[in-house]
Amino acid sequence: MIIFAYLFIEFFKIGVFSFGGGYATIPFLYQISETYGWYSFRELSQMTAVASITPGPVGINVATYAGLKTAGILGAMVATVSEMLPSLFLVIIVSKLLRKFSDNFYVKAMIETLKPISCALLTSVAVGLLKPELGNIKSMILLGVLLILSWKTKKTPLFYILISAIVGVILALFI
């Protein structure tokens, strides 16, 4: 039973503190893995991969998957709903105070501060994910190509994911 309480608290925290969309939840998931050991880093990167190729918001999908790994279907439900719950409260409050809210000094200060913090969180995750790949020439070339592709034109995340998956399958088949 206690595991559901922990799941609820941890994923509720993600809903409150993550900022910048789906991939911004990943730093918290690493932290959870380190603290509780519900899943390994390797499993987490696999979960993120799966969450990226299934329909629905990535941040929610990866919560569903992590909850499932931790405590079965009920765990998946708890993680998914508790990550969205803070948004529910926020949206109701903000809808009522729409203009007043976004003009409030402290709200603006908080949002302006969350941006650089969010960049730092994501950078630290990128560093963590890159470390084991640094010695792998294939990985570095693919990453380089993806970043060059993104340089000039914005494409949907699905574009990068599909290209990379195809490259991965081809490499596995022929090399």
Added chain:
Amino acid sequence: MPLLRLFLIFVKIGAILLGGGYVIFPIMSNEFVEKRQLIKQDELVDYFALSQSLPGIIAANMTMFIGYKLKGKLGAIAAMLGVIFVPFWTILILAAVLNALVSNSCVQGGLWGVGIAVIALIMLTVREVWQKSKRGIFFYIIFLGALISLLIFKLTPVQTILIFSVIGILVKSIRRQA
């Protein structure tokens, strides 16, 4: 609009929502502004901007703004449950099959590729938040401070956020007084 209808519309949206933040706006705009004319384009733009500036999953925020607008609190809940319906069961099924598939070298290759794409996408998220921010000394100091706390002092994300948001709000308040 009956709650069940609202729920079902969001079930459909959840099922076609592939690719995250980039596609959420066009999908919602097509469904609620053009097809059903329940929401004005301006309102949707507002919701989108607010969804990005609030914490939490952007698509979830957007979904709940629309649900709340159309049918109040219950509408927000119906929209939320609707949008996760298909993704939820997809993940459950895929997780069950994936364990059996993971030993296959093609699946492993594909997952390796997607893993690299995820690194690129995380870097692109940083770039996007970076570009959308006003970057002065304040931004750089908070960024560097938070990064050092995370990488060197190994603080958790929540600790880092709490410490630096207090610092940030204090600095902004002092600056406003000055």
